[in-house]
Amino acid sequence: MTSNGTLIVLMGFLFLFLGYMGVPVAFALMASVIVVTMFTPVSQASMIAQLFNGMDVEALLAVPFFLLVGDLMTSANVTVRMIALSQTLVGHWRGGLAQVVTLFSMFFAGISGSSAADVAVLSRTLAPEMGREGYDKGFTAALIASAATMANLIPPSIMAVVYGATGNVSIGGLFLGGVVPGLVVGFGLMIYSHFFGPVGVKRMRATPAAIATATKAAAIPLMIPLIIMGGILTGKFTPTEAGVIAVAYIVLVVIPLLNFGHLKNLPRDMAMTGLLYSIPLITIGAASMFGWMLAYLRGPAMVSEWLSQLAGGDPFIIMLLLVGLFVIVGDFIDAIPAIIIFMPLIIDLTKNADINPVHMGVVIIVTLAFGLITPPYGLCLLMSAKFVGIKFSRAMLASLPIYLVFFGAIAFTIFFPEVVLWLPRKLLPQSVGCFANPNGSGYICP
Amino acid sequence: MRFDRLVLQEQRHLKWRALDWLENLLMILCGIAISGFCLLVLGDIITRAIGRPWLWVQEATMTFFIYGIFSGVAAATRRNDHLYLAVLAESLSGNRRLFFEIFNRLVVLAVAFCMIYFGYLNFLDGFKSLRMPSMTPIATLYAAIPLCGALVALFIVEQVVNGWRNGFPDKPAEEQRIPL
Numbered sequence: 001m002t003s004n005g006t007l008i009v010l011m012g013f014l015f016l017f018l019g020y021m022g023v024p025v026a027f028a029l030m031a032s033v034i035v036v037t038m039f040t041p042v043s044q045a046s047m048i049a050q051l052f053n054g055m056d057v058e059a060l061l062a063v064p065f066f067l068l069v070g071d072l073m074t075s076a077n078v079t080v081r082m083i084a085l086s087q088t089l090v091g092h093w094r095g096g097l098a099q100v101v102t103l104f105s106m107f108f109a110g111i112s113g114s115s116a117a118d119v120a121v122l123s124r125t126l127a128p129e130m131g132r133e134g135y136d137k138g139f140t141a142a143l144i145a146s147a148a149t150m151a152n153l154i155p156p157s158i159m160a161v162v163y164g165a166t167g168n169v170s171i172g173g174l175f176l177g178g179v180v181p182g183l184v185v186g187f188g189l190m191i192y193s194h195f196f197g198p199v200g201v202k203r204m205r206a207t208p209a210a211i212a213t214a215t216k217a218a219a220i221p222l223m224i225p226l227i228i229m230g231g232i233l234t235g236k237f238t239p240t241e242a243g244v245i246a247v248a249y250i251v252l253v254v255i256p257l258l259n260f261g262h263l264k265n266l267p268r269d270m271a272m273t274g275l276l277y278s279i280p281l282i283t284i285g286a287a288s289m290f291g292w293m294l295a296y297l298r299g300p301a302m303v304s305e306w307l308s309q310l311a312g313g314d315p316f317i318i319m320l321l322l323v324g325l326f327v328i329v330g331d332f333i334d335a336i337p338a339i340i341i342f343m344p345l346i347i348d349l350t351k352n353a354d355i356n357p358v359h360m361g362v363v364i365i366v367t368l369a370f371g372l373i374t375p376p377y378g379l380c381l382l383m384s385a386k387f388v389g390i391k392f393s394r395a396m397l398a399s400l401p402i403y404l405v406f407f408g409a410i411a412f413t414i415f416f417p418e419v420v421l422w423l424p425r426k427l428l429p430q431s432v433g434c435f436a437n438p439n440g441s442g443y444i445c446p
Numbered sequence: 447m448r449f450d451r452l453v454l455q456e457q458r459h460l461k462w463r464a465l466d467w468l469e470n471l472l473m474i475l476c477g478i479a480i481s482g483f484c485l486l487v488l489g490d491i492i493t494r495a496i497g498r499p500w501l502w503v504q505e506a507t508m509t510f511f512i513y514g515i516f517s518g519v520a521a522a523t524r525r526n527d528h529l530y531l532a533v534l535a536e537s538l539s540g541n542r543r544l545f546f547e548i549f550n551r552l553v554v555l556a557v558a559f560c561m562i563y564f565g566y567l568n569f570l571d572g573f574k575s576l577r578m579p580s581m582t583p584i585a586t587l588y589a590a591i592p593l594c595g596a597l598v599a600l601f602i603v604e605q606v607v608n609g610w611r612n613g614f615p616d617k618p619a620e621e622q623r624i625p626l
Contacts, residue, residue, distance in 0.1 A: 022535045022550045024528030026519075030557045045571070048564040048591060052512070056587075058504070061487065061511055064480055237491070244487040267477055271452055274476025278518020279529050285515075334529060377531055 004297040011036040011293065016332060025334060026279075029286035033293050042296065047289055054288025054340070055281055058240065059165035063113075064277035065243025066156045069224065070112025071273045072250045076262040078221050079121050082107045085218040088206035090190075095200045097130045098143055098193035105147035106186045107218075109154035110225030111246075113161070115372055115380050118148035123387030131388075133201045138398030141388040142373070143197070145380035145395070146402045147189055149369040152335070153182030156228050159365050161239060162284065162336050166343045169357045171239045172232045173431025176424040177362040181413045185369075188405035196401060220254055233427050280336055287337035291344060300345035308352050315353040319360070319414045322349065323367045330371020334379065338368060356446075358424055358432045359417045366413050370406040373399050454525040459612040460605045461524070472521035472597070479514025483507045501579050509587065516590040520597035523554070524604070539615070547614040548606060555602045561595025 014032035019025055030051065037047050073079055083104050090099040101122055108118050122144045130140045152159045155175030164171035206214075224246050231237035231245055255262050294300060311317035329338050350360045372380040375396050385395035413420055424432045425445055434445040452473040453466045461469075490503040522528050535546035569592060572585030 016531075018550075018553055019531035020534060021553075022530060022532060022546060023553045025531055026528065027554045027557045028531070030560070031553050034557065034560050044560060045564040045567040048561060049568050049588075052568070052588065052591060055512065055515055056508065058508070061483065061507065064511075064514075065484070065487075068480065068484075241487060241491050244484055245491070247484055248488055268452070270481050271473045271477030274478075274480040274514055275473060275518045275521055275525075275527065277480065278476065278515045279522055279527065281515045282519045283529055333531065 004299070005302070007036050007039055008294065008297050008299045011290070011297075015290070019333070025337065026282045026286040029283070029290045029337065033286075033289045036293060036297075040293075040296070042293070047293070050289045050292050051285040054285040054292075057165050059161060059171060059238075060281065060284065062156070062161045062171070062238075062240040062243045063158055063281060064273065065240065065247055066113030066158055066161070067117075067277050068270075068273045069156075069243065069246050069250060070108075070114045070117035070151075071276065072247070072255070072269055073108075073111060073221065073224075074117055074121050075265065075269050076250075076255050076259045078254055078258050079104075079108065080125065081214075081218040081258070082221060083125055085211075085214040085222075088211045088214040092203045092205040093194065095193040095197040096203050097126060097133060097135065097200055098139075098197045099190055101126055101130075101143055102147045102186055102189045102193065105150050106154065106182070107222065109150040109157075109182060110228075111221065112151055113156040113158040115148040115151040115369075116383060118151050119144055119380050119383045119387065122148065123384055127384075127388050130200075135198045135200060136398065137388050137390045138394040139198060141381065141384040141390055141395035142399035142402055143189065143193065144388070145373045145378070145384040146399060146405070147186075148380045148384070149372045149406075150182050150185055152365060152369040152372070153178040153185060155179065155225075156239065156243065157365065158280070159335055159339065159368060160361070163339050163343075163361050163365060164239075166288070166340050167347060167357065167361065169361050170424075170428070170431035172428045173358040173424045174361045174365070175229070175232065175239070176428055176431070177358045177420055178365060179423055180420050181362060181366045181409050184409045184412050185366075185405060188408055189402070192402060192405055220257060224249065224254075283334065283337055284340060287340035290337070291341045294341060295344045300342070300348055303345055304348035304352065307349060311353070313353060315355045316414060318349055318353045319355065319363050322346070322360075323363065323410055323414070326364060326367040327371065327374070330368050330377075331374050332377055334377070335368040335371060338371075339364070356417065356421060356432055359421055362420055363410070363413050366406075366410050370403075370410065373402070373406075454527075457526060460608045460614070462604055462608070465524070465600070465604060468597075468600075469521055469524050472517045472524075475517040476514055476521060479510045479517060482510040483514070486510065505577055505580055505582075512587050513590050516594035520594050520601065523598045524601040535614070543614055544609075547609055551602050551606050551609075555599055555606075558595045558599040558602060562592045562599065565591030565595055 011032045014035055015028050018028035018031055033047055034044060037044050086100045086103040090103050093099045105118055127140050155178060157178055160174035160178060161171055163169060164174050227249055228242045228246050231242040232239055237245060307318060307321050311321055346360060346364060350357050372378055381395050381399060382392060385392045421432050425434060429443040434443040437444050453469050486503050486507045490500060493500050535543055538546060569585050569588045572588040573583045575584045577584055
């Protein structure tokens with residue numbers, strides 16, 4: 001009988017080998033699990049059922065809605081109003097367009113949960129203008145990719161939805177917990193661009209009247225974050241319902257008011273988003289097969305035991321070790337399968353070290369967001385390099401100094417749980433384990 | 447709006463025109479699925495707010511959701527739109543490229559056959575469990591797996607046959623207009 005360790009290594013090797021040969025991720029995951037299942041008493045039919053069970057989760061319904069929100073906003077070209085607003089606010093700073101990229105990404109992150117949509121918008125709109133103003137193309141690609149990662153931190157975030165749905169952690173808590181690290185990355189990128197980025201073209205400071213006009217023009221799309229978070233925080237909607245309300249708002253209010261002619265393209269947008277959401281979701285199903293088999297082979301338990309021994313039960317060291325693991329994992333596989341595959345390990349370590357599940361979730365999400373700009377599989381950097389029209393290696397070199405911003409954000413998230421959890425504790429106390437005070441008003445938080 | 451525009455024209459040399467209608471249909475199903483569950487979730491919120499909730503809505507929503515995913519997976523296979531870790535084959539040429547392209551597709555084909563066979567076993571097993579509140583067998587949802595497997599297998603065979611005949615690298619625009 002083959003040992004569990006050998007089977008885990010075989011499964012991991014097969015997945016990476018097939019994946020890097022060019023087999024689609026979902027099929028590479030399924031193929032590796034199907035092969036390994038042959039060496040276990042588990043039936044193949046039950047593994048295929050696991051593919052289905054991995055997707056049959058109600059919370060995952062939010063994924064297509066947040067993709068649809070980003071796609072509709074991009075396709076209807078409504079985002080230009082938010083870019084114009086960013087330009088009036090920070091366009092006159094040193095490295096004006098670089099600052100605009102970051103500020104716009106912060107706005108857009110509050111609307112869309114997808115980094116890919118952010119990269120697509122910025123590459124199409126601001127990258128050509130940055131080229132004309134003499135910004136280095138490597139810097140442009142690196143900055144766009146780095147700024148786009150904020151879509152996974154600032155709510156709504158698809159990574160948070162997947163993490164919450166598979167790890168049974170409050171999605172609302174993860175949304176709120178991601179705000180502070182998202183802002184740390186955003187302000188970090190602005191500071192970096194100010195001191196170390198290209199100077200760009202010096203612009204006049206926008207007049208208060210111009211700022212007011214741009215704010216008014218962008219007000220309708222900027223209502224979307226309020227609708228999403230307002231609905232979740234007041235307890236009126238689940239994240240899935242908040243997503244659909246945001247879609248309805250875009251279809252019934254934003255597009256008719258701001259780009260009426262685009263309504264005729266809605267059926268096409270729906271078909272394209274329908275296709276787009278199936279791709280991450282089949283990967284989620286396949287990753288849950290992989291994760292199930294890994295758990296069956298006691299992989300997470302073995303690693304968890306080993307990491308706990310190494311860390312001696314210290315929660316900060318455990319988080320640092322997990323960050324190290326996810327930096328490596330995030331370099332090779334996509335964030336969503338990584339979350340699902342390693343979820344049993346994360347749950348085990350969170351429980352053993354008595355770490356707040358929302359805090360752990362935010363740490364993992366920030367680390368995986370960083371993985372979107374690291375080689376060889378930095379999805380955002382790959383996309384931005386392709387759109388800007390440069391080699392990946394050039395974009396990667398330009399992004400190296402930006403890694404410091406992410407290291408700072410990850411360290412901040414690990415070592416300042418009180419700051420990270422401040423918003424969830426204030427606005428959604430139950431999400432972080434607080435309970436109503438039996439002797440009076442307010443909540444008691446552990 | 448003409449829905450035949452939903453057929454992706456890239457890598458035309460790997461596609462049979464005879465199957466274009468199927469890609470078109472799958473894309474339309476994707477659109478219907480996402481629109482369907484958008485409307486159902488919206489309907490759920492409204493009916494709950496007015497105190498007359500639809501009890502069947504969650505079941506119907508999941509049906510649209512699951513069928514949408516499997517339709518999308520099949521369409522993404524024909525359009526080569528899946529998520530990849532690396533596209534090593536595209537940087538190669540000649541026989542090496544042919545080997546990688548065919549090897550990768552054979553792996554997908556093997557997985558597709560597993561989806562058909564083991565998915566069918568699950569489908570049969572699904573008649574023993576019922577979905578609430580409609581009491582429909584869960585087999586109605588499990589059916590999506592072998593169906594998707596069959597479509598993926600069909601599209602992979604299409605790509606392998608055409609790739610073997612015409613080569614896998616993208617043809618220049620002029621050549622792409624030649625009907626296959």
